Amino acid sequence: MSATGAGRPLLEVTDLKKYFPIRRGVFSRISGWVRAVDGVSLRIAPGETLALVGESGSGKTTTGRCILRLLEPTSGRVVFDGTDLLSLPARAMRRMRRQIQVVFQDPYGSLNPRMRVGTIVREPFDIHRIGANRRERDEMVAALLRRVGLDPGMRDRYPHEFSGGQRQRIGVARALALRPRLIVADEPVSSLDVSVQAQVINLFIDLQEEFRIAYLFIAHDLAVVERIADRVAVMYLGQIVEVAARGEIFRNPLHPYTRALLQAIPIPDPARARERQVLRGDPPSPAQPPPGCRFHTRCPSAVEACPRIEPPLLEVTPGHWVACHLHPGPEVGR
Amino acid sequence: MFVVCALLAPLLPASIGYDPYAQVAPRSVSPPTPPSRDNWLGTDTLGRDLLSRLVFGARISLEVGVLATAIALLIGTALGAAAGYAGGRTDAFLMRATDLVLAFPAPLLALAIIAAVPEPETTPLLRSLPHPSVGVVFLVLGCLGWASIARLVRAEFLRLREQDFAQAAQAMGAHGARVVLRHLLPNALRPLIVVATLGIGGNILMEAWLSFLGVGARPPLPSWGTMITEGQEYFLAKPWVCLAPGLAILLVVLGFNLLGDAISDRLDTRRRQRVA
Numbered sequence: 001m002s003a004t005g006a007g008r009p010l011l012e013v014t015d016l017k018k019y020f021p022i023r024r025g026v027f028s029r030i031s032g033w034v035r036a037v038d039g040v041s042l043r044i045a046p047g048e049t050l051a052l053v054g055e056s057g058s059g060k061t062t063t064g065r066c067i068l069r070l071l072e073p074t075s076g077r078v079v080f081d082g083t084d085l086l087s088l089p090a091r092a093m094r095r096m097r098r099q100i101q102v103v104f105q106d107p108y109g110s111l112n113p114r115m116r117v118g119t120i121v122r123e124p125f126d127i128h129r130i131g132a133n134r135r136e137r138d139e140m141v142a143a144l145l146r147r148v149g150l151d152p153g154m155r156d157r158y159p160h161e162f163s164g165g166q167r168q169r170i171g172v173a174r175a176l177a178l179r180p181r182l183i184v185a186d187e188p189v190s191s192l193d194v195s196v197q198a199q200v201i202n203l204f205i206d207l208q209e210e211f212r213i214a215y216l217f218i219a220h221d222l223a224v225v226e227r228i229a230d231r232v233a234v235m236y237l238g239q240i241v242e243v244a245a246r247g248e249i250f251r252n253p254l255h256p257y258t259r260a261l262l263q264a265i266p267i268p269d270p271a272r273a274r275e276r277q278v279l280r281g282d283p284p285s286p287a288q289p290p291p292g293c294r295f296h297t298r299c300p301s302a303v304e305a306c307p308r309i310e311p312p313l314l315e316v317t318p319g320h321w322v323a324c325h326l327h328p329g330p331e332v333g334r
Numbered sequence: 335m336f337v338v339c340a341l342l343a344p345l346l347p348a349s350i351g352y353d354p355y356a357q358v359a360p361r362s363v364s365p366p367t368p369p370s371r372d373n374w375l376g377t378d379t380l381g382r383d384l385l386s387r388l389v390f391g392a393r394i395s396l397e398v399g400v401l402a403t404a405i406a407l408l409i410g411t412a413l414g415a416a417a418g419y420a421g422g423r424t425d426a427f428l429m430r431a432t433d434l435v436l437a438f439p440a441p442l443l444a445l446a447i448i449a450a451v452p453e454p455e456t457t458p459l460l461r462s463l464p465h466p467s468v469g470v471v472f473l474v475l476g477c478l479g480w481a482s483i484a485r486l487v488r489a490e491f492l493r494l495r496e497q498d499f500a501q502a503a504q505a506m507g508a509h510g511a512r513v514v515l516r517h518l519l520p521n522a523l524r525p526l527i528v529v530a531t532l533g534i535g536g537n538i539l540m541e542a543w544l545s546f547l548g549v550g551a552r553p554p555l556p557s558w559g560t561m562i563t564e565g566q567e568y569f570l571a572k573p574w575v576c577l578a579p580g581l582a583i584l585l586v587v588l589g590f591n592l593l594g595d596a597i598s599d600r601l602d603t604r605r606r607q608r609v610a
Contacts, residue, residue, distance in 0.1 A: 070501050097507035110498035114520040123516075124506045174502070 418491025424498025
């Protein structure tokens with residue numbers, strides 16, 4: 001449903017759904033479902049960065065974990081380079097994991113506190129038996145650490161001895177070890193200081209150029225995405241509401257939610273202060289999403305149809321998809 | 335320190351010339367004698383040297399405490415890890431089993447089982463052990479003690495499994511055993527050590543209690559529990575006969591708790607670095 005350039009996509013996700021059961025009472029009967037991800041489709045071309053943006057609870061992380069098959073989706077298809085990941089048996093899936101790696105948000109939780117850094121980065125080699133012997137693997141580890149800007153001499157230290165930015169580099173080195181073709185980066189810079197954020201983002205960009213890695217780059221604000229993304233997908237309550245090339249999203253946001261996100265980016269120049277449409281309230285519960293357009297309860301420009309009819313994701317201009325009644329696609333016309 | 339005592343104990347009769355079974359004096363049945371130069375803690379009713387019995391008793395008590403806990407640890411960790419990692423039906427089944435075990439009053443159950451075992455000396459499995467009557471005790475205590483450990487390990491695994499580093503290992507393509515052994519277990523070790531050392535203390539107490547009731551170590555084996563039993567009739571007149579093993583139990587249990595703290599501190603990579 002979403003746009004991409006020509007050629008076979010590296011990753012194609014179709015109608016992905018992940019519902020979590022809500023259990024209640026003594027017999028833990030299922031009393032409802034949290035629709036964390038509710039019909040997400042996206043494509044990523046080789047070497048491309050697709051940013052997945054949305055506020056907390058919008059289902060971006062769950063989407064990422066379903067693609068990595070760290071969570072089993074309720075339904076949908078995840079096709080990586082022509083292979084349906086969800087139907088792969090465990091063994092084949094473990095082999096396939098070499099191609100798809102992950103960088104987590106929390107650099108404190110993503111490194112085993114009881115392992116030395118060298119061991120952490122060497123683990124992918126150990127698992128997949130890459131490198132003839134221990135020495136060769138250790139040399140590869142040293143090269144990786146250098147590549148992400150760390151001193152290989154620090155490999156005998158424990159994760160807690162490093163700063164947040166350094167730890168995130170360790171996480172990147174580990175993800176890079178297997179030369180993956182896709183990295184799911186789950187808010188990799190959200191917990192870092194702004195100055196360190198820029199460094200880590202630059203590292204991501206450099207590595208992409210060097211190794212031609214595709215990124216699914218998950219973030220909660222658009223400012224971070226501005227430098228790294230080729231295309232941006234905006235998620236709200238488990239659904240994608242708008243997808244477009246980076247420039248298009250920033251120049252010509254169509255969905256009211258995307259606009260609100262853009263207006264939330266602080267502008268350093270006070271003279272350029274613009275009118276702000278601050279979103280009121282919290283997002284509704286994904287256990288009981290509002291009928292019709294899920295955003296209508298907070299939308300500043302909702303119309304009569306919004307609470308009744310769910311707007312489909314339509315391509316309004318080439319490569320620019322939006323799910324909003326204010327922007328019916330050209331084929332629907334008005 | 336008590337561990338050292340226990341390890342050195344077999345050397346004792348040879349080196350100092352005290353045999354815990356030997357009756358020093360000709361007065362073979364008589365009131366215990368007070369501490370003296372020859373017998374530092376005096377002798378018991380049968381004229382046996384109390385200190386050497388105490389030292390030998392340490393062997394029995396520690397053997398029971400450590401082995402029972404080791405068995406419990408083995409079963410508990412295996413089942414808890416299986417439940418915590420696999421989840422779902424496996425988890426539900428194993429947890430009901432632990433609930434079942436925990437629902438029985440363990441001391442009474444142990445008492446019943448041990449009393450029901452016919453003559454440990456002739457039971458095939460137990461006959462091969464050095465002290466069959468003690469063997470029953472640690473086997474039974476071990477098989478009853480795993481439930482709380484299984485619960486702890488399961489709870490830790492449930493928590494750790496969701497942590498990013500465990501997820502990262504899975505995303506790297508690690509198989510289950512690797513995730514469990516390299517990522518989950520090492521991080522569950524600290525609470526496990528604490529519980530295990532507490533368990534050793536508890537099992538030593540339990541052994542003393544069982545021996546005191548007469549179902550544990552059998553005379554003439556010197557276990558601290560049997561020593562208290564033997565001393566109880568003279569408690570008012572010659573309290574040291576009871577107090578010495580009682581104090582020994584207290585100190586050992588305390589010692590193991592402190593040991594647990596120390597080990598868990600050593601395992602903390604953060605603290606170790608700070609000290610270094």
